[in-house]
Amino acid sequence: MSETIGFIGLGNLGLPLASNLLNAGYALRVYNRTASKAEPLVAQGAQQVNRPVDAVTSGGIVVTILWGDASVESIVTSDDFLEQLGPGGIHLAMSTISPERAKKLAAMHAQHGSVYVEAPIFGGSEAAVAQQLWMPFAGPQIAKERVRPLLKAMGGQGIVDFGEEVGAATLVKLVGNFLIVSAGQSLREALSMAENNGVDPKAVLDMLTTAPTLFPTPIYQRHGKRIVEDTKAAPFRQNKIPLKDVDLFKTTAQQVESSTPIANLLSDLLRSDEARA
Amino acid sequence: MSETIGFIGLGNLGLPLASNLLNAGYALRVYNRTASKAEPLVAQGAQQVNRPVDAVTSGGIVVTILWGDASVESIVTSDDFLEQLGPGGIHLAMSTISPERAKKLAAMHAQHGSVYVEAPIFGGSEAAVAQQLWMPFAGPQIAKERVRPLLKAMGGQGIVDFGEEVGAATLVKLVGNFLIVSAGQSLREALSMAENNGVDPKAVLDMLTTAPTLFPTPIYQRHGKRIVEDTKAAPFRQNKIPLKDVDLFKTTAQQVESSTPIANLLSDLLRSDEARA
Known part of the structure; x- marks a missing residue:
């Protein structure tokens, strides 16, 4: 495992994933816009670099975990990122972006002989530490085989292949997030209704x-617990992420004229939570 | 277990529950509006009667599993049902109705010295046969203790006490059905979106x-399977039941000015499925 991996994006999820890779014996060159975030990784032996392109090894693997469409594209188009990655290089893209953008980025890589593989992540920082992440992934077969050990080392408990066409795994991630938001907002409406009628929402949730x-899953249990603590509060602590993802779900659906009455409503509800926050 | 139980309502769910009671050694007097439905129970040893009141033993237990508010009230007010049940008698009401109606019926019983206990049912006929039903229940403590063995014998795996005030268990049932409908309609929107974008909905559902x-529960698995078979079809085969229950959820929320944006949308979606059916 002496291969050096580039790792770009050290947010709430990027940080524990990079840490898992270091623990598994990989050498890392890490980049983050806010440089101080890299400190714990440097203490673990990572090499910190000043530009995204400096994390890239020619013909190697570079991982990105960033906010969304624009931030991923801005990394890929920065300096001579694609030229440096070059033939045999793999960009392992793990951010939640639009399938359309993923396809566009894959095409840009193809022009430089490098390969774009997508593996967005279900699970947060706690699941990363517990090695319980689930990842749909898609891209050219040979590249997927090369990155699979990395995904496992990052904490991937379930790595599910959605074929060679980039965009499919990203779409699965959007579908999953839409269902999570729908479950959370529905729970909030339901438990508020119970509480307003004088029935203990905690007892309802427990059953x-x-x-x-019925709903014996962490999604319902965790969001429900948060809602029970305060049925007036928004069910999602970081409303910007679900709002972004539901809007990506909507856009992806609208491109093929797939109707999204529930996503439209969820987007409105999240936006009004956001406005009140 | 020589006690004779009255059992009114032999629909998809009533029939296997009554059968479970007979198997457990209870004697049953059964009534159903469409009399022929009782045939398999009569073959099992049940006594069939011609009027609801004839199923009632003075001071005994009578079970109802009916369509909704109006049908339960019409049984309770038929002939001298309440007079016959009388002091010490228990009406074990298992239909999905409004909490408001449940409270009204409980008050009517109280006037005749009998007791109304509610125990609506989560689970269908298959779960009844497998003894995997879950039932919130509420009502006076002594009456609940008397009916608990019956609920177990009917196939109750989980019998969850929601206190002495009638209406609470019925509300829990409405909350649960609302969440089930929300999950089903959201899955439909999500899997249609995947399919319309060329991603296999079955593979998405499987992951x-x-x-x-994520969603490793029978609710998502079972509804998902049905949707995957035909994403154009309505996710609920019997749309009348979820529509009735979502509307009861809405009414119960509106009485306490609890907002129901998602229930409103689900009701509209179910109504338009119904119109197209």
């Missing part, structure tokens, strides 16, 4: 998330 | 309902 035939 | 951190 519904205990019965094996 | 999302396999990952322990």
